[in-house]
Amino acid sequence: MARGDDAPPDEPERHTDGRIIIRLSRRRVEVVDATIAALAEREIFQRGGGLVDIVRDPENGEGGIVLPTGEPRVRVTPYARVFELCMLAARFEAKKSDPEKAIKLDQERAYSWQEVDPPGPVVKTLMERGEWAHIRPLDAMVSWPVLRPDGTVFDGVGYDPATRCYSTAAVELNIPPCITPDHVQRAVALIDDILSDFPFEKPEHKSSFYAALLSVLARPAIRGPVPMVIFDANDRGSGKTLLCDIIGGILTGQRVPRRGVPEKGSEDEWGKLMLGIGIGSYPLVLFDNVTGTLRSATLDMVLTGEVYQGRVLGLNKEMRVPIRTQFLVSCNNAMISSDLVRRSLHSRLVCEAERPEMREGFKYNLPGDVCEPAMRKRLLEAALTILIGYEQAGRPPVKKRPIGSYEAWAERVQSPIIWAGMPDPVETQDELREQASSDDDLRGQFLEAWFSFLGTKPFTIRDALQLAQDET
Numbered sequence: 001m002a003r004g005d006d007a008p009p010d011e012p013e014r015h016t017d018g019r020i021i022i023r024l025s026r027r028r029v030e031v032v033d034a035t036i037a038a039l040a041e042r043e044i045f046q047r048g049g050g051l052v053d054i055v056r057d058p059e060n061g062e063g064g065i066v067l068p069t070g071e072p073r074v075r076v077t078p079y080a081r082v083f084e085l086c087m088l089a090a091r092f093e094a095k096k097s098d099p100e101k102a103i104k105l106d107q108e109r110a111y112s113w114q115e116v117d118p119p120g121p122v123v124k125t126l127m128e129r130g131e132w133a134h135i136r137p138l139d140a141m142v143s144w145p146v147l148r149p150d151g152t153v154f155d156g157v158g159y160d161p162a163t164r165c166y167s168t169a170a171v172e173l174n175i176p177p178c179i180t181p182d183h184v185q186r187a188v189a190l191i192d193d194i195l196s197d198f199p200f201e202k203p204e205h206k207s208s209f210y211a212a213l214l215s216v217l218a219r220p221a222i223r224g225p226v227p228m229v230i231f232d233a234n235d236r237g238s239g240k241t242l243l244c245d246i247i248g249g250i251l252t253g254q255r256v257p258r259r260g261v262p263e264k265g266s267e268d269e270w271g272k273l274m275l276g277i278g279i280g281s282y283p284l285v286l287f288d289n290v291t292g293t294l295r296s297a298t299l300d301m302v303l304t305g306e307v308y309q310g311r312v313l314g315l316n317k318e319m320r321v322p323i324r325t326q327f328l329v330s331c332n333n334a335m336i337s338s339d340l341v342r343r344s345l346h347s348r349l350v351c352e353a354e355r356p357e358m359r360e361g362f363k364y365n366l367p368g369d370v371c372e373p374a375m376r377k378r379l380l381e382a383a384l385t386i387l388i389g390y391e392q393a394g395r396p397p398v399k400k401r402p403i404g405s406y407e408a409w410a411e412r413v414q415s416p417i418i419w420a421g422m423p424d425p426v427e428t429q430d431e432l433r434e435q436a437s438s439d440d441d442l443r444g445q446f447l448e449a450w451f452s453f454l455g456t457k458p459f460t461i462r463d464a465l466q467l468a469q470d471e472t
Helices: 028-039 079-089 099-105 120-128 181-194 203-221 240-252 267-280 297-303 373-392 407-419 425-454 461-471
Strands: 020-023 044-047 050-056 072-076 090-097 111-116 140-142 158-160 165-167 228-233 284-290 307-311 318-322 326-332 344-349
Touching (some): 020 028, 028 090, 028 120, 050 079, 072 140, 079 120, 181 203, 181 373, 203 240, 203 326, 203 344, 203 407, 203 425, 240 284, 267 307, 373 407
Parallel strands (some): 228 326, 228 344
Antiparallel strands (some): 044 050, 050 072, 090 111
């Protein structure tokens, strides 16, 4: 049970099963410190001042056994699970009376170190620490290769300290060690080919698709926020959500999970939504089929910040969670608040067909074709070739439109897109600004008419309408 004489002095004593031995004769603070060090060897992480772990959705196995091998997700680790992980990571021992040892030693009493459960106060104190010196921080959970801050790529399985990402799947990449302009052009041509049947209104609208895809791959290397990308169309069935699913297919081999947006004015619900996204470490979120005008002060704040703070539902505590999410929106004839314009890019489709959903003769069966492992691998290699090629070239300066609050994103995503020969995706903000301005003008006209007719006296909408009818 004891460690060997040649063990390093700072190496903790371990049981034969590999668990760290923690004897409860020390002060509680020392026991808690030792327990945290032991937990660091398990799959538990810290995020936003709380402990989180990774759980997997159930899938049916052989013989009717349900196996936790499905889609992984991040959750706040409950007390019972922390207690269990403490038992798995460490062997807690207390000095207790040992009658057998007493008989063997022919003594009236004898004591020995015996295994006990982790003390409840130790586990509770550990969970309430709020900071854990040995527990690894988690920024995101991915199943695709990601760009590191130094321009290299993490494409393995497990935890990567450089990106603070946990990857659940490896992709064997075949990217040239020295990327040439020809490599980059072939990469762009491959992705363009997949998009060949989509009627982008302008070339820069296609650039916004590239921006969404490359932003997710480069996210760990971007120390700052990233703009939201709005996928918009003039008619239903034109392919706006399909573009989002292509991004999902390239990244994960699956469609992007859909989310709805809270009702207008429900900032409390927006807050709960953002806190859940932050705790779950979701790298990609799609708000699907948004109608009306998209407006949220909470969303505005998240899109230009890096941390969101809120109270955890069901727990009497607040968490400050990093938001490193690429937000996508799909809608028809986009209308967004003026505050969201500078926080967004626009990818618009204009289909002239009377019934776009009835079109036939497409070159690819999407998103299925991009979800196939071989095609997905090629597209990931192509997207990363653009990013890495720009890094290898020394990040040469390009002529681009400034985008305030997103300077780090511009260096890692906007510049590589322009360097690869595509239009600047930030130019798509002009149309969004015109639409938002029109919306604000109408609102301003309404308020001007309201005050000219009713003055500053408070009225309900019903009373105002009745008064207007009486006047006519």
